[in-house]
Amino acid sequence: MSFFKNEEELGLNLNTRTTLVNHIVYGIAFAMILVSAYLIFIYSNIEKTMGAVQKIFYVHVGTAWNALLAFGVVFVCSILYLATKKRIYDVYATVAAEIGVVFIIIVMLTGPIWARSAWNVWWSWEPKLTSALILFFIYIAYTMIRFMDGSWDKKARLCAVFGIIGFIDVPIVYFASEWWGSKFHPTVVGQEGGGLEGNMVFALVFTVFAFSFFLTALIHKGVRIEKARIELQHMKDKIAEKIGR
Amino acid sequence: MTFLYTAYSITMAILFGYIFYLGSKQTKVIKEIESLKELYK
Amino acid sequence: MSILRNALTIAGKDLRAERKSKQVLPTMLVFAVLVIVVFSFAFDPDKESTKALIPGLIWIVSIFSAILGLNRSFISELKNDNIQGMIIAPVNSISIFLGKFFANFVMILIVQAIAIPMLFLLFDYQFNGSLPWLLLTIFTGTFGFVGIGSFLSAIASNSGISEMLLPLLLFPIATPALIGIVSATKIILRHPDQIEKAYGWLQLVGGYDIIFFGICIVLFDYILEV
Incomplete structure (x- = not known):
């Protein structure tokens, strides 16, 4: 007796056990995070004007890029969902959006710490900061649509639509705030990236990739949990049907 | 230096906190599935 | 062409219903004026420095009262499952979006036509910039956020x-339009000599309007699916 007749139709592969692939992905992600910690704290040079504090930059930029990457995954999966109506894309979008919000929260927390020590202000309405803040709010709103009541396919449709609009909005927000910020504020913030030395660039690139692997591992795990939850819901529906009869 | 350590530990705390959250979610779902399978037999 | 005709029919239906029920438009108007009154308590209208806030105030008043109207625009269709009827009716779903947009746009322009002169009056502001530019700015900005708002x-x-959900969705998405339109209004009201800078901002908002109006038309089909 199998519960899952419509497995094919859902496009899901229902398997809740931890597999070898899982362990490998996790292993690589953890190892890369450890190596990147070594690169950040010991290997890379200390920046001359800002001092050791400048090293916040590695985790900050690493998480920021991967938050964007996660939202990119949401965008692509949203389009694919609307085009194919396969539930698996909705599952990926759900998970990626949640992890993206976690990453952007890290960005929003580490940013002010760096800003406070480097520029002596907690916040400045600089284009990158403004657009990160708006990005944060867009995906909070996305999560609010997720929490709506109703059937999954309705939520999936609305989320997909909002995921597309939200992602298209991001570059426009950046452009607008760049124009706005440069007009009404003196440059409090110096251009970063100008004075990066070789081993700093290496540390940065490595950290970005380490977080990308971490992101992949998290999405992988999140998707499996989400599939298990769908499976659970199916079982409950089946049982309810049986009892009802 | 304190700023750097604070920022780094916040990052790692949130990341590992999130993994922990995912793990507990997974355990809960799997447990529920197992118990339902028992019930269904 | 039939898309536009159907849209105008739907907009006409909304506006006629509003004329009979007189619920939404008066509420929006009173709310807009109340926001102005609250602002004059919060910031002393006699001070010269308060004049600098007026460009921002115009848009705060417009957007807050627009949110009230936008909220009602689809909820009012939920009664008796009207929305299902509209989906099943042999009209293109684009017409539904355009119709709702026209109705909201007209109502918000009416509110602005009354509230903005009222704002100038209550804050004792002497407007001596270029009126066509101001009207164009208000039109472009309102078009942008009413489109995405509907x-x-x-x-x-x-x-x-x-x-509660609508402002959370609307404000972040409308940010570029808001930044552009407030900056343009500021230039028109306070630095009439630098009008070509306002033109730059208007181009930004115009671009935003076109991009998002296009996306809305493409994606609206998916929202209304049964």
Whole structure:
């Protein structure tokens, strides 16, 4: 007796056990995070004007890029969902959006710490900061649509639509705030990236990739949990049907 | 230096906190599935 | 062409219903004036420095009262499952979006036509810039956020807490339009000599309007699916 007749139709592969692939992905992600910690704290040079504090930059930029990457995954999966109506894309979008919000929260927390020590202000309405803040709010709103009541396919449709609009909005927000910020504020913030030395660039690139692997591992795990939850819901529906009869 | 350590530990705390959250979610779902399978037999 | 005709029919239906029921428009108007009154308590209208706030105030008043109208625009269709009737009716779903947009746009322009002169009056502001530019700015900005607002209100209407959800969805998405339009209004009201800078901002908002109006038309089909 199998519960899952419509497995094919859902496009899901229902398997809740931890597999070898899982362990490998996790292993690589953890190892890369450890190596990147070594690169950040010991290997890379200390920046001359800002001092050791400048090293916040590695985790900050690493998480920021991967938050964007996660939202990119949401965008692509949203389009694919609307085009194919396969539930698996909705599952990926759900998970990626949640992890993206976690990453952007890290960005929003580490940013002010760096800003406070480097520029002596907690916040400045600089284009990158403004657009990160708006990005944060867009995906909070996305999560609010997720929490709506109703059937999954309705939520999936609305989320997909909002995921597309939200992602298209991001570059426009950046452009607008760049124009706005440069007009009404003196440059409090110096251009970063100008004075990066070789081993700093290496540390940065490595950290970005380490977080990308971490992101992949998290999405992988999140998707499996989400599939298990769908499976659970199916079982409950089946049982309810049986009892009802 | 304190700023750097604070920022780094916040990052790692949130990341590992999130993994922990995912793990507990997974355990809960799997447990529920197992118990339902028992019930269904 | 029939898309536009159907849209105008739907907009006409909304506006006629509003003329009979007189619920939404008066509420929006009173609310807009109340926001102005609250602002004059919060910031002393006699001070010269308060004049600098007026460009921002125009848009705060417009957007807050627009949110009230936008909220109602799709929720009012939920009664008796009207929205199902509209989906089943042999009209293109684009007409539904355009119709709702026209109705909201007209109502908000009416509110602005009354509230903005009222704002100038209560804050004792002597407007001596270029009126066509001001009107063009208001038109472009309102077009932008009412377009995306009507679209998002269709999304929000599916939720149990749509009144609370809509501002959360609308404000972040409308940010570029708001930045552009407030900056343009500021230049027109306070630095009439630098009008070509306002033109730059208007181009930004115009671009935003076109991009998002296009996206809304393409994606609206998916929101209304049964």
